[in-house]
Amino acid sequence: PTLRVAVIGAGRMGADHIQRLHHRISGAEVAAVVDIDEARANAAIAGIEGAVALTDAQAALDSPDVDALLIATPGFLHHDILLKALERDIPILCEKPLTPDAASSWEIVQAEAKLGRKRIQVGFMRRYDAEYAQLRALVAGGELGELLMLHHQHRNPDTPAGFTNEMLINDSVVHEFDAIRFFTNEEITSVQVRLGKATKNAPAGQHDPQHVLIETESGVLADVEIYVNALFGYEVATQASFETGIVSIGNDSGPYVRTAGKWGGNVTPGFEERFGAAYDTEIQAWVDAAAKGELGGPSAWDGYATAACCEAGVEAQRTGQKVAVKLNAKPSLYS
Numbered sequence: 513p514t515l516r517v518a519v520i521g522a523g524r525m526g527a528d529h530i531q532r533l534h535h536r537i538s539g540a541e542v543a544a545v546v547d548i549d550e551a552r553a554n555a556a557i558a559g560i561e562g563a564v565a566l567t568d569a570q571a572a573l574d575s576p577d578v579d580a581l582l583i584a585t586p587g588f589l590h591h592d593i594l595l596k597a598l599e600r601d602i603p604i605l606c607e608k609p610l611t612p613d614a615a616s617s618w619e620i621v622q623a624e625a626k627l628g629r630k631r632i633q634v635g636f637m638r639r640y641d642a643e644y645a646q647l648r649a650l651v652a653g654g655e656l657g658e659l660l661m662l663h664h665q666h667r668n669p670d671t672p673a674g675f676t677n678e679m680l681i682n683d684s685v686v687h688e689f690d691a692i693r694f695f696t697n698e699e700i701t702s703v704q705v706r707l708g709k710a711t712k713n714a715p716a717g718q719h720d721p722q723h724v725l726i727e728t729e730s731g732v733l734a735d736v737e738i739y740v741n742a743l744f745g746y747e748v749a750t751q752a753s754f755e756t757g758i759v760s761i762g763n764d765s766g767p768y769v770r771t772a773g774k775w776g777g778n779v780t781p782g783f784e785e786r787f788g789a790a791y792d793t794e795i796q797a798w799v800d801a802a803a804k805g806e807l808g809g810p811s812a813w814d815g816y817a818t819a820a821c822c823e824a825g826v827e828a829q830r831t832g833q834k835v836a837v838k839l840n841a842k843p844s845l846y847s
């Protein structure tokens with residue numbers, strides 16, 4: 513049977529997922545698109561036979577023609593929709609962040625734990641990037657000895673209107689918080705943020721770039737250069753230092769062209785291109801798991817743990833201090 517998905521939010525990410533579900537994912541179809549902007553909802557279903565455009569998430573939740581929910585609204589709208597969708601007990605793919613703060617994410621964890629089965633997968637798509645999976649396997653396999661340090665570069669060409677200084681942590685570095693937890697299979701214990709020399713190309717209110725320093729339970733040190741007005745393109749890369757080797761992922765890929773006395777290639781313009789294959793794998797894995805009634809992938813616990821890291825990160829940004837990350841006890845559903 514085909515999984516009939518309602519996509520909530522037809523903005524940049526929602527629109528991309530709608531095309532993905534319609535053209536590339538097997539075993540699923542777009543049944544409904546919800547957006548408060550009716551014209552945008554209508555535009556998003558153009559050419560998708562059988563899909564309906566709605567302006568209220570409740571209508572999708574009430575519809576007998578909807579089997580699953582893909583939530584791609586801004587993060588502050590996730591909490592209420594998630595609680596209602598858990599009540600309906602249907603598979604949910606929720607874009608990151610799960611919710612904007614640890615307390616509201618914890619409410620989601622508790623609601624799902626009470627339900628007693630995993631219904632939420634969080635959209636940390638990097639886990640589905642082939643090189644991310646390979647680096648995690650290298651850490652787990654131990655062939656290069658222990659992992660000691662992680663160096664992350666996270667660069668965006670520019671930011672959308674309304675992107676605040678806190679969003680450098682909450683919307684951007686949230687991915688590194690999850691990636692570090694994914695690579696190490698450990699929780700993060702502290703976050704520090706250093707604000708140095710800033711570019712003049714950032715909008716007012718944003719200090720860009722920022723240097724984020726992170727520690728994990730076993731003492732792995734990680735740093736992130738988050739630089740969101742870097743102009744040149746979209747780049748996400750990591751270098752990992754092990755006891756007997758160095759591993760780099762996310763570096764430029766070909767084709768490399770040499771012509772007219774120069775060599776070079778292309779930089780991906782945005783996350784849709786950089787992580788397109790990862791998004792496809794992510795959504796296909798979610799659809800396949802939903803068909804079997806058992807969700808895997810990044811969980812509500814991962815959403816909660818990263819929300820706690822973000823909270824610490826925003827405090828660290830404000831105070832300049834190293835801020836400890838404190839987590840509630842992990843419910844058995846997630847162990």
Ligand code: ISE
Nearest residue numbers: 608668683684685687740783
């Ligand atoms: C955006 O929301 C994303 O999730 C992208 O992956 C990230 O690179 C960007 O900084 C965020 O704003």
